Amino acid sequence: MSSLSVALSLGGQTEADPHQELMQLCKRTDAVVNECNKAKEKLEQMRRRTSGFVHAEDLDASRDGQAAIIAGMEEELADVMQQIRESFIQRKNYEVIMKRLKDGERNYAKELAIIDSAAAAKGGDITQLKLMLKDAEHVRDVAAKELLKVQETSEREQRQQKMALQERRKKLESRREAVAAFEQRCVARLDALEIEKDAAQTRLDELAVVDPADVQSEHEQIMQYEEQFLQIKQVVGVIKVDEIIERFSQQEEAAATLDALIVETQTRIDQVKAARTEIKRAVEALRYSGDVQAEKSSEEFSLERRMSETERLSALRGERQRRTRLRRAKALLTEARVAIEHLGEVCTKSAALPDADEAGGTGGT
Numbered sequence: 001m002s003s004l005s006v007a008l009s010l011g012g013q014t015e016a017d018p019h020q021e022l023m024q025l026c027k028r029t030d031a032v033v034n035e036c037n038k039a040k041e042k043l044e045q046m047r048r049r050t051s052g053f054v055h056a057e058d059l060d061a062s063r064d065g066q067a068a069i070i071a072g073m074e075e076e077l078a079d080v081m082q083q084i085r086e087s088f089i090q091r092k093n094y095e096v097i098m099k100r101l102k103d104g105e106r107n108y109a110k111e112l113a114i115i116d117s118a119a120a121a122k123g124g125d126i127t128q129l130k131l132m133l134k135d136a137e138h139v140r141d142v143a144a145k146e147l148l149k150v151q152e153t154s155e156r157e158q159r160q161q162k163m164a165l166q167e168r169r170k171k172l173e174s175r176r177e178a179v180a181a182f183e184q185r186c187v188a189r190l191d192a193l194e195i196e197k198d199a200a201q202t203r204l205d206e207l208a209v210v211d212p213a214d215v216q217s218e219h220e221q222i223m224q225y226e227e228q229f230l231q232i233k234q235v236v237g238v239i240k241v242d243e244i245i246e247r248f249s250q251q252e253e254a255a256a257t258l259d260a261l262i263v264e265t266q267t268r269i270d271q272v273k274a275a276r277t278e279i280k281r282a283v284e285a286l287r288y289s290g291d292v293q294a295e296k297s298s299e300e301f302s303l304e305r306r307m308s309e310t311e312r313l314s315a316l317r318g319e320r321q322r323r324t325r326l327r328r329a330k331a332l333l334t335e336a337r338v339a340i341e342h343l344g345e346v347c348t349k350s351a352a353l354p355d356a357d358e359a360g361g362t363g364g365t
Contacts, residue, residue, distance in 0.1 A: 018091035025084050032080065036073050039066060 043066055 018087060018094060022084065022087050022091065025080065025087065029077070029080055029084065032073060032077055036070065036077070039070055039073070043067070043070070
């Protein structure tokens, strides 16, 4: 009992070495088994000695103190065997852990060397990518400055063209008003001349006796009217009255044509403005494409750390493609600038159309 108690007390302590503890537990188990066997032999001898004079009811194990001790020792033996199995399982787990640690120690140096070489290669790639990103940002800034200059120039020219167009419209309106007033005055003069001629003819018919003084005054008045009508003919450029009226009608048609040309010119200007707005949007999208390429480069660089050597080669090919895209973007910005300049020239020519129409109308008049 004392050796079994010592074994149980020692078994409850923390194991320093699983193998040594297992050996101690085995020794303790053997001692307990030997003591149990000796107790069994002693009990058997006692049974043989008392078999002749001991009643059957006296052989009950519950009444024998040695049997109770043996049962307790068997329970302790079962507990010790359970502890032995647990210790054996822990030992196997420790051995597996030690084996994995040793394998990891052997492979760690190789993996570390591979990681160092990959990190060195990535450092060179980082430097190249930074230089490429710097070049791309410089190209983007230059393109943005050029685009800003083009926009400012275009807006300034557009304002100037609007002011010139407004001035020309004002001049055209003033000329149209002057022509309308001149037509009204001419028509009024013609009507007045017709009325005066009719009145003069009526007076001539009514007068039986003609006074030379009255005839002289009427003749002077008629001469004055003829001079005024001659001035109207010289201004209009025709001789007959019907031609004068027809010329006034032609001037009205010319004014209507000028109005139609103004509307058409304004429509063209609106179309050119719409096209210019679309080109501005395209140029704006191209201007920000440099930022998108930089973000993509940073994302691909974060993914490239986990790539192998073959994946790194594919990433370099992708980088060459990005360079090509940046060059194309630069070429597109240049083409956009040329297109904007061309649109500015078109706007200038469109704004100059009313002058040509006005000149044509004046020549016809």
